[in-house]
Amino acid sequence: MPIIYRIAASIFLLLTTIPFVNGQIFEHPKQQLINADSLRAEYDKAPYFGLYKDNYFIFGTSLNHKPSKENTNVKFQVSIQQKLTKSTLPGGTYLYLYYTQKVFWNVLEESLPMKDLNFNPGIGIAKPLFHKGRYIGKFSFQIEHESNGRDSIQSRSWNKISFGGNILLENNWLIHAKFWIPIVDGENNKDLLKYKGIFQIGTQFMTNDNRWKFGLLLVKRKDWKPNFNIIGEIKYRFSRKADWSIFLQYYNGYGEDLLNYKMFKSQLRAGIVITPPMFSDY
Template sequence: MRSFRLPAVLLIPCTLFFFAHYALAAPQEPTAEAINTCLQSSVTTADESMTIAELRAACRELYLQNHASGVPTLEEETVATGQPQETNPEGRLLNRRMTMEALNRSNRFILTPHKRNYFSPLSYSSRPNTAPYLSEATGSETNTNEEKALVDLKHAEAEFQFSTKILIYENLFDDNGHLYMGYTNHSFWQIYSDEDSAPFRETDHQPELLLSFTNDWEIFGFRNVLNEFALNHQSNGKGGIQSRSWNRIMMNSVFERGRFVFALSPWYRIPEPEQEYPGDPDGDDNPDISHYMGRFEFNGAYEKGNNIFNIMLRNNFDADNKGAMELGWSFPVSTNLRGQVKYFNGYGHSLIDYNADMEVFSLGIVFTDLF
């Protein structure tokens, strides 16, 4: 049986846009009984440093998330309750996510989202990078259907990301400093391939160890709310000449002001020995990766109503300015789903494509957003 055809799958993003134009009724405020029930069930799993007032606020956020098409805007919250719900409106955007994480930090039955979790049934590349697969195919006398399909890459494919983190140790330094184990899976699926196999052409794995600190100091009107230090490994899990991997020491500092949030993430690549021959498993698979992937990443997001507009920038600080840019827009479509539109241009869309200049447009749904 052949794989799905493009026109049929296009119904998925079209349906997303259809639902995006219909606003659901504004959520009702939770009753005292609902808040008390939530408090009783959450007091044993919440962060030890949370106060009763913070627990109540978290329970309210959880109720609104479960009974609305999206979390209400600041204006909707003011109309519904007669007064703003945030004592510090500058901390409104990230406060929602950080509060929900604190509410369930000690609950071992809940996986905490890390980066975005999404599925894009349509990810279209204007110039697919076939070079790595051509090199592999020419080195074999007989090629499988999967290898032939990868040589003949389709412009359209499916893309998804799963990202989670698990608390290892809480409050390492008095009432701050949480140690997490994080994992992110980023996959690219040639679902529209004419070959029967419809192979996954690339799956990038990113385990990391995170030490996270909350903060509240200000600079130039921006409040620094979070600082993270990470030991990061990224690999596509392949061997031979298609192997791609690198190790980094990273820092991530998050700032916010009003409806705008941004994060600066510089890194240092841990050196590896040179390869003695192509495909040497003990040598560096990609010694020039920093030249293309850059030496830092900037992520910014702006919330307008229930819409989130975001930008990602990477650069190598060299004269040729290699790096990447991504523009995105997400919007609510149901209680726990958001639509997503993304445009990517540059290097490093995936590890196998780290040195290929790509232009990618994608449509899909987001399961967990930035906040």
């Protein structure tokens, strides 16, 4: 367990030193949309290591049960990507290696146990999108694996072929969507899609000074009913030079972690988040 702590801490500290993309700092979406040619050149440079999804450390408790040591915990996520190609592939795409790790840490219980660790490596291609000389987002295709690294009856795992996209609307709105072809191979989670879902859609609004961000993500569970896992987020950055923000996250639904994916949760947590310079993937 101490080894896990050191690895997570080292990666988290490393990520705090990367407030840029390929040497270019982006303060606001307006700056991202100015020079498509320079952005294309940046994509073509040497392999680049950086942030993929949000990297955060948050603490909170349950809203649908009386707060206790069991349902009050720390949730943190480390997410990185590595571009594997020095130049464009056919179709103007790039090959990436992805890795995301999400941890649920019951810091109020004796011995501070980490209740569940979810590992999500993947490989895929991404295509940046330009319109009238402006960078507006990207499409991606990935092959992903997700598991909690346990054995016996606590083992959870599945694979998916996923298709996703992020599109910037004007300067303040981002919309994103992702759907997947699942391959559920875990013996103890055959009904995983009923809880983890079959596709997701979301949006994010940013203020003009890029200090406030408001996000909403809906994950559709597998049936014909209008049921969703809902994630709402608020981020506040103290200054435009800061590379981290105050973070509030609300989770309502199933499948927040793999071990207890059948358990309904209504959780509110707060902490800090480090976001990718342009926009986060989901």
